[in-house]
Amino acid sequence: MTASEQYASVRYLVDDVQTAVDFYTTHLGFTLNTSAAPAFADVLRGPLRLLLSGPASSGARATPDDANSPGRNRIHLIVDDLAAEIDRLRGAGLSFRSEPVAGPGGRQILLADPAGNLIELFQPAHQSATPTT
Numbered sequence: 523m524t525a526s527e528q529y530a531s532v533r534y535l536v537d538d539v540q541t542a543v544d545f546y547t548t549h550l551g552f553t554l555n556t557s558a559a560p561a562f563a564d565v566l567r568g569p570l571r572l573l574l575s576g577p578a579s580s581g582a583r584a585t586p587d588d589a590n591s592p593g594r595n596r597i598h599l600i601v602d603d604l605a606a607e608i609d610r611l612r613g614a615g616l617s618f619r620s621e622p623v624a625g626p627g628g629r630q631i632l633l634a635d636p637a638g639n640l641i642e643l644f645q646p647a648h649q650s651a652t653p654t655t
Contacts, residue, residue: 529571531564532597536637539563539576545635546572549614550599570597596632596640604629604645 536542539559546552552565552572561578564571575581601607604622608631611618619640620632628646635641 529566529569531571531573533573533575533581534635534637534639535582536574536576536635536639538636539574541636542574546574549611549616550641567599572597596642598642598644601643601645604631604643607643 534542539557539562543554543557543559543563543565546565546567547554550567552567555564555566555571557563559576561576562581563574565574566572573581608618608622611633616633618631619634622629622631626647628644630642630644633641633643
């Protein structure tokens, strides 16, 4: 299996590649795949390959000036216990960009990486083992 078949890749533009690597590996369970810091690094979590492009990377340089700030898109990470994750990350000194919200599909909260890119932590609603009629 090639890397393109094994991973879905998302590029985030970051101000400081090493700071971003430290954030994702320390707090969100990613592992470092490759590093060409300060220009570029990529980190892995399951089938997600997160490309972290610093200002000197070719990926960042190709971005039009009117689209060079973090957007409304975000990666979506499923967690088993949202309350425990919130407590753990707040205990590590991180702050959130939203309050927890709940809907029919589950509960979520938004976190931002050091460059302002959004991460949605999501705990799915528990599904009934047997369908109801």
